[in-house]
Amino acid sequence: xxxxxxxxxxxxxxxPDSSNPxxxxxxxxxxxxxxxxxxxxYNGFSYRDIAAAIGIKSASIHYHFPTKGDLGRDVTARYxxxxxxALQALLESTDSTHERIEGYAALFRTxxxxxNRLCMCGVLAGEVETVPDDxxxxxxxxxxxxxxxxxxxxQAGIDNGEILSCKDTKTWAVTILSSLEGGMLVARGSGDSKxxxxxxxxxxxVLFEATPQ
Amino acid sequence: xxxxxxxxxxxxxxxPDSSNPxxxxxxxxxxxxxxxxxxxxYNGFSYRDIAAAIGIKSASIHYHFPTKGDLGRDVTARYxxxxxxALQALLESTDSTHERIEGYAALFRTxxxxxNRLCMCGVLAGEVETVPDDxxxxxxxxxxxxxxxxxxxxQAGIDNGEILSCKDTKTWAVTILSSLEGGMLVARGSGDSKxxxxxxxxxxxVLFEATPQ
DNA sequence: GTCTATACACAGATAGAC
DNA sequence: GTCTATCTGTGTATAGAC
Numbered sequence: 001x002x003x004x005x006x007x008x009x010x011x012x013x014x015x016p017d018s019s020n021p022x023x024x025x026x027x028x029x030x031x032x033x034x035x036x037x038x039x040x041x042y043n044g045f046s047y048r049d050i051a052a053a054i055g056i057k058s059a060s061i062h063y064h065f066p067t068k069g070d071l072g073r074d075v076t077a078r079y080x081x082x083x084x085x086a087l088q089a090l091l092e093s094t095d096s097t098h099e100r101i102e103g104y105a106a107l108f109r110t111x112x113x114x115x116n117r118l119c120m121c122g123v124l125a126g127e128v129e130t131v132p133d134d135x136x137x138x139x140x141x142x143x144x145x146x147x148x149x150x151x152x153x154x155q156a157g158i159d160n161g162e163i164l165s166c167k168d169t170k171t172w173a174v175t176i177l178s179s180l181e182g183g184m185l186v187a188r189g190s191g192d193s194k195x196x197x198x199x200x201x202x203x204x205x206v207l208f209e210a211t212p213q
Numbered sequence: 214x215x216x217x218x219x220x221x222x223x224x225x226x227x228x229p230d231s232s233n234p235x236x237x238x239x240x241x242x243x244x245x246x247x248x249x250x251x252x253x254x255y256n257g258f259s260y261r262d263i264a265a266a267i268g269i270k271s272a273s274i275h276y277h278f279p280t281k282g283d284l285g286r287d288v289t290a291r292y293x294x295x296x297x298x299a300l301q302a303l304l305e306s307t308d309s310t311h312e313r314i315e316g317y318a319a320l321f322r323t324x325x326x327x328x329n330r331l332c333m334c335g336v337l338a339g340e341v342e343t344v345p346d347d348x349x350x351x352x353x354x355x356x357x358x359x360x361x362x363x364x365x366x367x368q369a370g371i372d373n374g375e376i377l378s379c380k381d382t383k384t385w386a387v388t389i390l391s392s393l394e395g396g397m398l399v400a401r402g403s404g405d406s407k408x409x410x411x412x413x414x415x416x417x418x419v420l421f422e423a424t425p426q
Numbered sequence: 427g428t429c430t431a432t433a434c435a436c437a438g439a440t441a442g443a444c
Numbered sequence: 445g446t447c448t449a450t451c452t453g454t455g456t457a458t459a460g461a462c
Contacts, residue, residue, distance in 0.1 A: 025445080041340040043256035046437060060446050062439065118339060122395075125402030126331060126339040127254040136404075143403045165419075171411045174399065175392065178412045182335075182395025186387065189338030190356045191349075198384045199391045206378075206419050238427080259455060273428050275457065429462070437454070444447075 026064045028054050033075045038117035042072060042124060042131050069132035076138035079120045080145060083107070087149045097157030098208060101176070104150070105200045108180045113193050122181045147173040165207060172207065179203045239277045241267050246288045251330035255285060255337060255344050282345035289351035292333045293358060296320070300362045310370030311421060314389070317363070318413045321393045326406050335394045360386040378420060385420065392416045 023031075032053045036045035047058040047068065065071035090103045111117050121142040128136055150173035157163035166172045183199035236244075245266045249258035260271040260281070278284035303316045324330050334355040341349055363386035370376035379385045396412035 040343045041254060041256060043254060044340050044343040047439090048436080056445090057447060058437095059439085059448080063445060066439085068438065121402060122398055123339045125398045126336045127257050128401055130253045130257040139402045140404055143399055171415050174396075174408050174411045175415045178395035178399045178408070179388065179392045180395065181398050182391035182393065183387075185335055185338045185394050185398065186356055186391045188341055189334060189352045191353055195387050195391070198387045202384050202388045260457090261454080269427090270429060271456085272430080272458085276427060279457085281456065427462105429460100431459085431461100433456105433458075435455080435457105438452090440451075441449085442447100443449100444445105 025054075029061060029064055029071070030075050030078055033071055034079060034120060035117065037072075037075060038111070038115075038120050038123060041127055042135070043127060069134055072132060073134035073138060076120065076124065076135055076142070080138060080142045083142070084145055084149075091149075091153070095160075097153060097160070097162040098204075100153050100157075101204060101207065104153075104176070105180060105204070108184060109196060109200065112184050112187060112196055118184050118188055119181055122184060143177065146177050150176055163208065165209075176203060176207070238267075242274060242277055242284070243288050243291055246284055247292060247333060248330065250285075250288060251324070251328075251333050251336060254340055255348070256340060282347055285345060286347035286351060289333065289337065289348055289355070293351060293355045296355070297358055297362075304362075304366070310366060310373070310375040311417075313366050313370075314417060314420065317366075317389070318393060318417070321397060322409060322413065325397050325400060325409055331397050331401055332394055335397060356390070359390050363389055376421065378422075389416060389420070 029050055032050045033045075036049060047061045050061055051058040061071070065074065086107060087104070090100060090107075093103070094100060108119065111119060121139045124131060124135060124139045125143075128139060131139075147170065151169040154163060154166055154169040154172055158166060158169070179199055180196075180203075183196040186199075187193045187196040242263055245263045246258075249262060260274045263274055264271040274284070278287065299320060300317070303313060303320075306316070307313060321332065324332060334352045337344060337348060337352045338356075341352060344352075360383070364382040367376060367379055367382040367385055371379060371382070392412055393409075393416075396409040399412075400406045400409040
């Protein structure tokens with residue numbers, strides 16, 4: 001159950017018609033923009049790409065998001081919010097630290113394997129020098145939120161004895177986040193998503209099996 | 214000594230004049246292009262940026278590299294070659310597996326902290342869908358070369374008893390590579406390179422201290 | 427090899443009709 | 445809200461003089 005946890009902001013490219021419960025145009029734009037950032041990067045798409053994908057003209061996008069910086073800021077904040085929501089749901093779905101970390105990794109895996117995308121903020125971090133300040137701030141906030149969530153989960157795992165190897169929750173939180181981000185990147189660059197699975201499995205093995213010293 | 218190992222392809226922005234032993238124009242262009250890819254991404258710079266940095270006109274770049282795809286391919290291949298050279302030198306500088314892995318991590322750290330850049334192929338992996346096929350191939354080759362080198366180093370460490378925790382060299386090779394790539398990315402996105410150090414320290418601690426089961 | 431000049435497509439963005 | 449039309453800047457790339 002946890003294994004199949006999905007981020008609740010999957011792009012519904014399969015339902016472009018009116019069968020959806022009337023998703024607003026702004027939401028539609030943000031969905032497409034999110035997909036484009038995650039697959040092509042901030043500098044790898046244009047308003048015209050978004051417009052073509054949803055069947056309007058690029059000028060219309062400016063009505064909803066005056067500048068690309070506005071769109072970038074909003075799409076990143078939305079991604080962070082959706083992620084935070086998924087993490088909260090994950091927290092409430094189980095008390096098991098192992099299941100929580102598994103579920104956490106599964107969020108990344110779903111993005112990579114099922115959506116064929118990367119973590120949005122991982123991509124943006126790679127081109128952070130070229131994005132507006134508003135976007136930079138959102139990227140930093142995302143990573144901080146991720147580590148804080150992981151730290152609290154790890155601390156709970158230490159408290160209930162599930163985790164023996166972790167002395168510094170901050171260190172392990174950053175390690176988990178970095179390994180998964182890097183695993184996605186290497187998998188993408190290698191064209192083989194199995195690389196991500198190797199990293200994820202090894203990471204959890206080490207975290208839960210290592211002997212405290 | 215190993216700690217301060219440097220990649221031998223640092224951009225010599227400090228020496229733009231003729232005091233250098235006559236670096237060719239093509240090399241100069243490649244140096245600037247490398248810096249730009251590592252800091253802004255493939256889609257985050259233009260021929261004009263390179264031209265401005267070395268004091269010529271963008272049209273002149275086309276004489277050396279007809280298309281941006283040509284430049285992208287060559288700069289990526291050059292990066293891979295220089296990296297491979299550094300890895301070979303590292304291999305010959307010590308027999309200690311620990312020192313080798315430390316030295317390996319130091320290559321990434323130097324890039325991040327002293328050069329204020331990311332791994333070129335890490336950046337390119339994030340926008341791989343937008344780069345020419347030639348570049349894609351080079352990126353994949355880079356990651357494969359990295360894992361192969363790490364595997365051989367790990368195997369030597371197993372053979373001489375330095376490493377006890379590693380049963381599958383492929384798994385650990387990809388884990389090390391991914392952790393360092395991700396650590397760079399998270400550090401960059403967070404604006405705090407200490408995050409990289411936490412990941413690197415934890416990674417080596419786990420690899421060399423973990424108990425075999 | 428590097429230049430000027432230029433072509434051409436596309437980028438983000440705005441004005442005003444509907 | 446979306447359109448057409450348009451502006452202005454920038455992108456890659458080429459031609460031909462020097």
